[in-house]
Amino acid sequence: MYRALKDAGKNVQKIELSGEDHYLSHGPTRLQALKATIDFVNKNI
Incomplete structure (x- = not known):
């Protein structure tokens, strides 16, 4: 999914x-994932 979104020019971030x-x-x-989600939402909405 990450690669498909990236190839489509979408703003996407992958965290492992x-x-x-x-x-x-x-x-x-869990905290790392939630912080990344909040950062993404704040940046893109």
Whole structure:
């Protein structure tokens, strides 16, 4: 999905969360993902 959006010229950022699962089970990486989401929304809306 990242590559398709990037190729389409969309503003997209990819973050990799080492050792994390799809449920964001680990607090530090969950916080990292949420901060990235908030930053993206604030920048693009």
